[in-house]
Each structure stands twice: as structure tokens, then as C-alpha cells.
Amino acid sequence: MSVFITFGLESCTDWLNTKPESEIVLDDYWQSEAQAQAVLTACYRGLTTDANIERMIVWGELRSDNLIVGRGFPSYHTDMGKILNVNITPTNAYCNWGPMYSVINNCNTFLYYAPGVVSADQNFTEGKLHSFEAEVLTIRALCYFYLVRTFKEVPWIDTPSIDDTKDYKVAKSTERVVLDHIIADLLTAQKYARIDFGSVENNKGRITLNTVNALLADVYLWDQQYANCVEMCNRVIADPTLKLIPTEMMFLNVFYRGNSTESIFELQFNENVQKNNTTANLYGISSNIQGELSFPVFLEKGDYSPFKYKMGTDVESDKDNRFKDFIFQDWGDMNGIYPIFKYAGALRSENQLEQSTYIYRNTTSNWIVYRLADVMLMKAEALTAPTAPSDDDLKEALALVNNTYQRSNPNSPPLDFTVYNSKGIIEKLILRERQRELMFEGKRWFDLMRLARRYDSPGALLTYVGPKLTGDVMQYTKMSVMNALYLPVPQGDIDNNTNLIQNPFYDETNTTTAN
């Protein structure tokens, strides 16, 4: 009868536990520093997926005046097309915030379990834990910052998704709550963030103290805490290792080679692990120089153009290198389209006739999240933004603009306070300078959104985006209220999470408000 006894239930339960061979189960994980670091790495890895880089571009740039349909735009790419046509519905693929939340979940997982590793692995000190945590908190803050800027109100989730007993039907938090969480997390990260990881790649590819400060500056600017923003920008600008690249090397070093001295944080791509397919597809690459998106010809000159802008008797940015560097100057068939060269190209050379030769890149580029020029212009904006900025502040802002302006207009005189002498003028100048400097870097739509938020009205934003629209009244209608400038909550989440409330503008049961 011994046979039957060996089948006693307790031993059976053990016998009935098999573990997968190619994966590690949670109970066996979180034992060593290497394992903790692997999840930290997964947080970075998640940011570099096509889905997230696409979102950084679609959310931050696509809706702005900088991008229109390019020659390579496929007929089937309807979700991006719908956004360009201001026909946004909750079923649009780019309303799906899931890819960002999957990074957030990895961050939450790390923050939940990593402290336990300290006792399991003696090599994993509290110090290491905190420096890892600083990176993870910043990545999570970055994700939430994208979400809060795009959707305004999103569920704030800071616990990991482990099992099916958790309540996944989390309601939206207000913008205030989300921003406060982001700021609090970043202030914690500020305390422990590392300054040096020992190599250029790591210093640019991982979160450093400069990254934390740059992101915090951006968040304060969005949150209209201008003094705090200036303070954070100052800390970044004060770092002597950060230097603007001179104009002749700027394109090559900043965008082609990457990890330049100007860079603060850029997502690193690797041709074997993860290519940056998104910029290759949307902007171009040597095998596909006609990217899916392009720069509109109406921005070449005129009242809404950042280039050759008439300022009194002068023409601002008349011979701006960035006009040639960032946009492919195709002197042939224009069709109202300028292909994008930033991120798509390797090198531009110019002959005596000022004609450019463009060489496209074969490999994909890194994706820059923050660089020094951005921070300088953030500071300029923060100095100008208060209702009554002092002349000193305005002058300082103008000086900051001149840093990047003069770099790219080496033969032009600096912009002078005699011409640029009021808050209104400088505010617009900063907007133009940011557009010239940071175009296609996923910034422009958020710049315009800050403008709209400052006036609490889409009016000013619409004057910039208007020329891009086809003239269909519906398109204006669909941008006529502040809520319309944020994306709708994805339909999939509305369906599966009864606690979520749709952005009222997109609520179908409430369509009258839309018209």
C-alpha cells in the first residue's frame, strides 16, 4: 500500500509544480543585483520600442504645424492620417497609451521589489539601490509627463501588476495629482541621481542628474512654475561638461553621431537589438529618403514661417543653417513638400553656389529627449512667461535665444533688445526659435500647448496650426476647445475599465458639445 501513500496530497502538490524552462518565475527572481539591474534595463528598453518612439513623435509633433503628409505616406496608414486630418476618435491607435503604461509597469515592478534585493544580495548596497531608483523614478516620471501632456487626466498607477486579484479598473487622476506625483518623484530622484556612469554612451543613454533637472524644468514650465523652471535650467546650464556644438559640426555630431557634448539624455539604438525604425520610416533613411512625413512648404516663408521671418525692416533667420540642415532642399519637384533631413541624414555639404549635397544615413539614429539648446530655450521661455517680466529677464531671455540663433546664423547680427523689446515679441521669438532649433524632435506640439494653456484658449495655437488645415470647418471645430487639444481616452480602456471617464469632447453620448 506504500504506493498509495506516496501519492498523498502534500507530495502531489509539490509534484504538480513545474516551472518554465525559458523563463524565471517571480518567486525565484529578485535575488541579485544583476536581476534588479535587468529590470531597470527593461525600463529603458521599453522606451525604445517603435510604439513608444512613435508616440513621442505623434503626441509631441504630428499635430503641430511642422509635419504634413510626405511622399512616402502610405495609403493604409490611416491612424496617423486621421490625426493629420484632425479626425481623432478614441479608436485611433495612437490614443492607445498602453505602450507607455507597459514601461510604467516595469518601473513600478522595480520600485516594488528592488528594495528587497538589498537583503538578498550583499553586493547590492542601499547606495546602488537608490541610484537605480533615481533612474527608474525619472523614467516613470517621463512616461507620465508624456501622458499628462497628451491626455491631461490619466490614471496614476504606482504599484506593479502582478496577479489577477489586483483591481485594474483605476479611475483617472486629475492633472494636478499627476503633476504633483511627477514632481515629487523627480525631487527624490534628484537626491540620488548619478552624475557619471563612466562612459559617454552611458552618460547620455542613462538618466543622470542633468536629465532629472532638465525633465523637472520641463515639468515646471508645463505647470507654469516659472521660477522653479529657471532654477532647474540654471543647474543644467551650469554644468561645464555640457557645451553647444559649433554650427559646422552641429548636424553631424548632434544628430548623426549622437551622444554629443550638447546632449543630456538620448535613447540609444542599436542596429542589432533595436533599430530606430520610427525615424527611419517617418523621416527617412538612405534606402527611403522620402519619409512618410514632411515639412510643409507654407512654412518656408511668410507670417507663420520660423525662417526668413520679417521683423520690422530686418529679416530674422534669413540664412539660417538649420533651414538647410533639417530639411532636404529638393530644388526639383516640390509638390508643397520638404522631405525631412534631421535624423534621416548623415551629412550636408555646400558648394560655393550655396547648393547643398545631402548624404543620407544607413543606420538609424538615437532619439534625443533633452539637449542643452532645449534647456536654454526653456529657461528663456520661463523668464518671459510671467505676466510682467522685468527687462533684465527679457534681456536674459534674448541672450539665451541668441546662443542658438547665432550658432546657426553665424553671419547675421545678434537679435537686439531694441527690436525685440517686449514680452509679446520675445515670447513669439522664443516660440520661433524653439521651432527652428527643435523641429521634428517631438517638442513643437507641446510648445504650442503651453501657449494655449497660458491663454487657456486654443486661439493662439490655431493661428499657427491653421495654415496646415485643409479649410474644412470641421477641422477647426475639432480644435475649438481646450479639451479637444488633448487626446481621447483609448476606446479599449473605456470598454474594459468602467471607472474611466472619457474626455468630454470625445464622449459620443455628448456629441453636442463638440459642435
Added chain:
Amino acid sequence: MKSNFAILILFFLLLLPKTAIGQKTGNDFLVQGTITSGSDGTTLIGVNVTEIDVNNRIVSGNVTDINGHFVLKIKNPDNRISFSYLGYIKQVKKIEGKRIFNIVMSDNTHEIQNVVVTGKKRHSEGGFSIPTREIASAMQTIDTKEFEGIQVSSVDEALQGRIAGLDIVSNSGDPGSGTSMRIRGTTSINGNSQPLIVVNGVPYEVQVDPNFDFANSNQEQYASMLSINPDDIQEISVLKDAAASAIWGSKGANGVLMITTKKGAMGPTRIEYSYRYTGTVQPQGMKMLTGDDYTMLMKQAYFNPLQSETASNINEFNYDKSFSEYENFNNNTNWVKEVTQVGNISDHYLTVSGGGERAMYRVSGGFFKQNGTIIGQNLDRISSRAYLEYSVSDRLKFISEFSFTYTDNNMNYEMNFDGDPNKKSSILGIAYKKMPNVGVYAQDANGNNTNELYKILSNSMLNDDQKYLVNPVALATLAKNNLKTYRILPTFRLQYDLLDPAKQTLRYSMYVSFDINNDKASSFLPQEVINRPWNNGQMNRADYSDSEGLTIQTDNNLAWMPAFSNTDHSLLLYGSVQTTEGRSSAQGITTYGLERESDASTTGYLEPIRASHSNWRSMGLMGRFHYAYKSRYILDGTLRRDGSTKFGNGNKFGNFPGISAKWIISDEPLLKDTKKWLSMLAFRPGWGISGNQPKWEYLHYSRYGNYDSYLNMPATQPVSIRLNNLKWETTSSFNYGWDIGFLDDTYVFDLNLYSKRTTDLLFEKTPLPSTSGFAQLSYQNAGTMDNNGWEVNFYATRFIKTKNFSVDFKFNLSNYVNTLVQLDPGILKGFNSEFNDLNGSYLTRIQEGNSFGSIYGFRYKGVYKYDEYKPEEGHLDAPVSRDANGTVNVDENGKAIPMVYEYSTTSKSATYQFRGGDAKYEDINHDGSIDKLDIVYLGNTNPLLSGGFGPTFRYKNLSCNMFFNFRYGNKIVNRARMNAENMYGNDNQSTAVNWRWRKDGDVTNMPRALYDYGFNWLGSDRYVEDGSFLRFKYLTFNYSIPSAKLKKFNINKINLYLTINNIFVLTKYTGVDPEVGYGALGTSFDDAKTPRSRDLTLGLSIGL
């Protein structure tokens, strides 16, 4: 587990009686004697003389020499000596110290007269054997004699229509494509709905990790039933209610199909050879347009939307001789004819069986070869099965079974259009679509065929659907898609009676069964077939994958039948412990852009290598009893406790009870008088619970998987959500059965009424708010579903009977109603996504209180006769909006408001204004526009009735067997017809479109042709058809040549068969075959899969 086996064997050895191990030695002595025949006094040569012990175990033995003399060395004087000789009565003598045995043997060719043998037919499941009449659960058994001589390539095909409540629909007519089976309806939405198959008491499953995207995922376990040769099957029992299937616990919810194979039989060696040849023809499907009609249609379709000649100016339709490809586009090709052929099957089978007192054996082997009715399909199968039984003594028996099957299936290559797996198209599907004005072979300037199969040039102006649609003849003949399957199943059994079986049964039995399964799939798509650029993923693409699995199953059981002094009581107790342990691994590589070789390991573009490993274990503890009082009050009970690695600690074990009773009313003394005509009346109530498992392992772990790297640091992330709550899907069912027999069981009815409720319905990949970081939960228990129904079986055995002639008749009928009782609202919402407003799609919807498999869509009302509403000219049938009374709505100027299709509610500009000749849909809510609010319920896929019937006639040595099967009241979406009548793309259309609306006033039901425009083929009842049918499934003649004539040739028997399969189908269904399998969400979509063929089989079987 190994140690357990060792303990088992040790345990078994200890149980052997001591005498069996340590023999008495030292007092050996010799006995001798002569054996003569009692009839003529001659001495007998070769008589078996054996010394046997108390348990009839052979201790020593010898045979008589040429003089009939024998000498035998005796080991124990207490033993007995047995004398046996073929054709003579066996004798056993006690030794009792005697040394000489002169035996006279009498032959056994006596005529026995007036002996009535009464025996109870017993039903046996492993060690649990009860008289058939005492079965209290809903079970139906079929002896394969019933379909002897019929050409079937698999068991499921033979069972079709024969078992009440078992609905079998073949997936397609392609060789080896398998069937979908449902016992008493669908109990699961996402889980497996196919019944469990048990062969000789051992569950027969193929467990390949479902995470692995096997190149031929439709080759599932049901296709693998192919590997049991129908010739080897003795009988098949179908366990339909939970009282019976509770024995199989967590796997039994979908019912159980128990297959018993043939065993050896005592007697001289018998050799039987059979051969069958079958010719198969495919029935005629839709008639498609000729090239000339097609091009005319296309030009209209391009012209109509924009009313523009330039839109319709396409070289390929113009018959313009200046076009460089003119000769290739001026043909009339019947593509369907080009890809079909007369198929054939040849099937050889050889069986050798026999046995003596101690050992019985049966060895069989066969070769099966099938060429399909579609070109490029052929299947070869070699199968073999061996059964060996050896009785060491009366109490100890070993049985060994071994089966081997090798299948080599050359299938058509499945093109993956646009990378969308749902767009996989069959050869026949392509043939129906392919434009008929293009030729099969490339033609030279004079219009003569070259040897090269024509492929449309990649710079053609045709739309992509047609431009990239491959030449189906080229695809069938040049591309390769091969699946080789090896399956080996050795089983070892042992049976030992702990008590003397003559007095009381206490039997220990066990088995160990191995299942080794190996699949190798390889496919290659050569550049001659497709016109894509060299770096396209389909170009010279080779896929190679293989998987292997090993499952070890053990069962240890004890059956005890206590002997009662009062014989009115009988009791059988049974306990069993079962374990299953298995592992599987699979890997696959894909390369494309290869130079030439059809080998995925050569250089080219290599896609990521897929690989997976999986292992699983489960165990079951089961106890059951069977009690009968006076053999007319019967009570059965089962309790099974199942544990599986598929679940977490809280839910690892599940309990599955079953209880059933039977009251044989006709045996009551009160009904003694009616016994003459009412030979059987019994009532069988039963209840039980059975379960269903998810497909995947490791669901109860939060798993961390590799996630590439960043900055050369390896990354790992959680890849799954731990399912703490996951448990079995549980089906509890009540069954009320009646057995009624008239006139000595000449007429037998078997009625069953059942209600099944499935709770904790397993849902796979249920959506999760994406804020969780995961798109979905891999599984969730989330609903309740009911299946209620009834079944009638009727047999009339030899109800007409004369000396040479007799007739049997059988009939079965069943019905069930499936109701979704409750479903998690989140899941429901996920399934019931918004209607996508597109042509050709049906709203997917499952609704509480409705049946699963419901079809929702618009109501089609024909075609608008006129373009403009002009009542003064009698042009009333025009696309204008009307109110509930049918009055035309007018605007402020008194102008009729046009009827529109609103396909997006967020934008007013997104409306389509119907025109004359457009499809007319019913405006259900009379709001003046057609939109998703006008979608209504159109019917259900589940049949109201299904069943089969057929007589058997016997005249002397000739028998004739007919069988009909039918389904009634099921709806099918005829998507093949939809695609052939939409006039929307460049696909070829059926001749029905020749009736299309062409000009104002045309009265027709076929809308106008509109290329890529309009809404003429919205999912509507236009394509929802009644799938009822009555099929004359087969007609068989079986003639056995009288044995008297054969004796002189030493031949035992010769049988000749003639079978005609699928003689006709009576149906209103317009598609080629109304038998359509279940698709997504249980709805049947007819996608022009290969229809079942019409066969003629000639067969011969010879027994020696």
C-alpha cells in the same frame, strides 16, 4: 517519478504468491505416456503436455513425439498435467504420484443441440466491467461492424451522423484536415470544445505547446485521429453525460469518445488482407464568369462610381493588341477546373491474429495513399498496431500494445496575404477569385502556351488584390507544404488477481503508456509563384519547424467485486490513481530571399528563430462504485479528484463527482404480463460534474522573460500576470434517460433529456485595461453557459426477417439549445466591439440570453429599381428615406430626402447616398438612414435538429447498407458567395452577377457593379443562408462468397464491397457544401474550403 515506478514493481513482486518465486526443488521426477485419438485410435503427434500449478501457471511442458509419446520432468507432485491438442477437448489430470499417463483424447466436433447459452454482455472500461444492461449513464456504443466496408480514412468520418448528440462537421475535404466535433453542443467559448478521446482506457492527446505558432496549426489532435486505423477498431463508445464523463474529471466536460481496438483471439492463426480503392470527384460549386463576361463586368464596375471612361481604361481588361501582355489577358480560363482533379485512395491492410490458452496476439499493418481532389494534395500513411497478451497464470496477465503511425501529408501551400493570418487562402479559394481572362501558362506573341506558368507582372495596373494573387496552378504544383508525423504509442499493462477469481474478484491492474509524437513541417514558396521583389518576405521563403512531445501516463487501479451470499446484491468497487507527465518542445526557422534551395538553413534573410519548451503533469484519484439489487435497481457513483500543473496552489485540485441510477421497470414482477411486448423499460436519471482545462501551462506564475538589452546590459521584464484565481471550467449536467425495448428488443428506443450548465467559462486572452501594462489576461473564468437538449436513438434489429432476408433500421435525432447565461461585462464589451461600418463584415456580438453563434447584420431588401424618386412617372422604388408608414420624408422644399448610409457618427460628412441599383437595406428604426442601429439578429449557427438514419438489408450473403445524415435549421454565412457577388474588387465573380442592375428600371436582386465604392455588400441576410441538408451519405453492398465454395482453396472468407459515398445532398444552401465547420465565436462562415467529395469505393477482403 522513477522511484515511484520502482516501488510499484517491487510492490507487485511482493504480491506474487511465494510459490511462484521459490519452487520446491530436489524432488523432480519424470512422467510419461502415450496419447491416442478417441475417434480412430491413432497416436497424436505434437500434443501439448504441460505441468500447471494451482493458479494454472505453466511450470514445465513438452510435446508428444512421432509416436504420440511424451516425457515430462515434474517439478512438484502437487501440480496437475494438462493435455491439449487442436480440435480435441483439453484434459487436465492430477499427478497424485502417478508416473504413466496414457490418455485418449476425444475430438470436439460434436453437434451441440438445444443448448441455450445465456450471458450478459458486459461493458468494460479498463478494470471496471459491468453488464451492459446495467449501464446507468448516457452512453452510446457503436460496433465498427456497422461500417465495415465503407471507405473512411478516419474514425470521425465513420461516426458522422451515427450518434445522437454528437455533431461532427468536417473541416474541409482536403486529405487529413480533420473534423470539428461537438458532443451536446458547445460548452466553451475559448476553451477546447472537442471531446476527449480515450483509446483502450488511455487518454489520447497531442499536447504541443500552444504558444508555439506551429506552421500547420489546424493539424490538431482531431486530425491525428487519423493515426488510428479504422480497421483496428473494435468499438467506439461515446460518453455523453457528466455522470459518465466525470471519470475523466477535468478533461471530460466536452464528452468522451472511448475507442477500443481489436485484440487477438484464441484459435489458429488467421490472416486477413483487405484492399480498397476509391475514386473521388468534387461536386460542382459556383459557376464563375468567363473571361469575356468578367472583363465586361470590370469595365462597368470601374466606370460606375465616377461615371468616367478613364477610370475603366485598364490595359488588362481592354483586349488591346498593342498591350505587351495582350496574349496573356485574352483568355477564358476556368480556374476551378484547372485546380481540381479526380482524386483516388488506395488502402491496403493486413492483419495476423491468433493465440492459444496462454498468449493471444494481433498484429496489423497498412498502407494508405490518397490523392486529393485538388491538385497538389496527397497523403501517405503507414500504420501498424500490435497487441500481445500473455497469461502467466490464471491470475497474472501481461498485455503489451504498440502502435506506430507515419503520415506524410503534402498539402497545398497556404499563402499568407498581406501578412494577415486570417487571409490565408486555399487553392480553391484562389481559383474562385482569380481573373479568368488571364491564362494558366504564359503565352507567346502568337497566343500559344509556353511551358512557363504565368504570373502577373508586378508593374501591372491591376489592383493589388488581383496583381498579387498567385496563379493557383503554380502555387499547387511548385510550392511545397509538407507535414510528416510520426507517432509511437507503446503501452504496457499488467493485471493480477489478488484473490482466487473463481471465488471473488479483487483485481489489481496497472498500465504505463508512452506517447511519442514527432511532427516535422516544411514549406517552400519559390519565386516562380510570386511576383514580389527579391527582398520580400514571401520570396523564396522556406519555413521549417518541428515539434516533439513525450507523454507518459500511468494508472494503478484496484477493482473489488465482493461475493455476497445473497445473489440479489452485486457490488463493484473501483479505485484508481492516474498520473500524466509530459514534455514537448518545438522549434522553427524561417528564411526568405533564398537563392534556390528549399532549405531554411541556407543563407537568406533569417527571421527570428521560434522555439518553445513545455512540460506538464497531472494526476487523478478516482473512486467509483456500481451497485445493483436484483439487477434492476442500479446505483452508480464516481468521485474523481484531479490535480494539474496548470493551476496555482489554491486551485490545483478539483473534485468531479457523478452519480446515476437506473430502474429497470420492465423487470418488476408487476409487469410480467407486458414483458412479451415490452421487453425493456428503464429509467436512468444521472448527474455529474466534469471540467475543462486551459490550454497553457505556467499561468499561475508571474514570469520574467528576456527583453533584449539596452546599452549592452541585458534586460528582463515580467511577461505575464499571475493568475491566482484561475480554475477549471466546470460543467454540471443532469441527464434523464429512458431505455425502451419492444418485442424482445427488436425495436429499441434510447431517449435522453439533458441540461448542462457550464460555469467559470474559460476565456482566453481577455482584454485588460492597458494601464496595467499588459494588453490582456491570458485566461479568465468569466461566465455561464447552458446547453439543454434531447436525443432519440432508435434501432430496429431484424424487424423484417425471413429465412434468407432481414432488415435492420436505425435512426437518431437530437437537438440542443445553447444559451449564454452570464458573462463578465468587460469581456462582453470586448467581444461586442463597435461595428466597423465596412462592407462584408458582420457585427460580432454575444448577448446574454442568446445562443452562442448568433449572426447579426442588416436586412437586405433587394435593389433600388430607380435612381430618382418620381412618383408621377411611377418611379417609387428609389433610394429615398421613408417613415414608419412608408411615407417618403421630404425636406422644406418638398423634395424627397435621399436614403443614406451613415458610417461614422462623429462626422456628418461620412455618409453615402444610395443610388439606383444599390443594395436596399431595411431601415429598421425608420430614422431615414441606414446605420449600425439597423443591425438585427439574423439567425443562429446551431442546428435545431441533427441526426441520421439508414436501413441495412441482408439477403443470404449479400448485405446492403444505407445511411443518411442531416442537419436542420442552422444558418451559415456564405462568405464565398459574398465574395463572388460583391462586384467590388477585381476578383472573379459568379455568373449570378450577370443579372446585375445595369440601368434605371431593371428589376433584379443583384445590385450594380461598383469598384471600390458604395455599400452594396454590407453584412446582411443576403448572405445568411439556411444550412439544412439531407445527405445520402453512403450506400454499401457487401457480398461474402459462401465459405463452402472457398474451402477447397483453403480460404476462410472473401468479402467484396462496393460503396458510394455522398451520393446526393438535398439542400437549399447555394454553396457547394452545406457542411461548414464552426468559426470564430461559433459562427459558421463558408469560405469555399474544399467540399467533401463524391466517392466510389471497391473493396476486397480475404481471410486465410
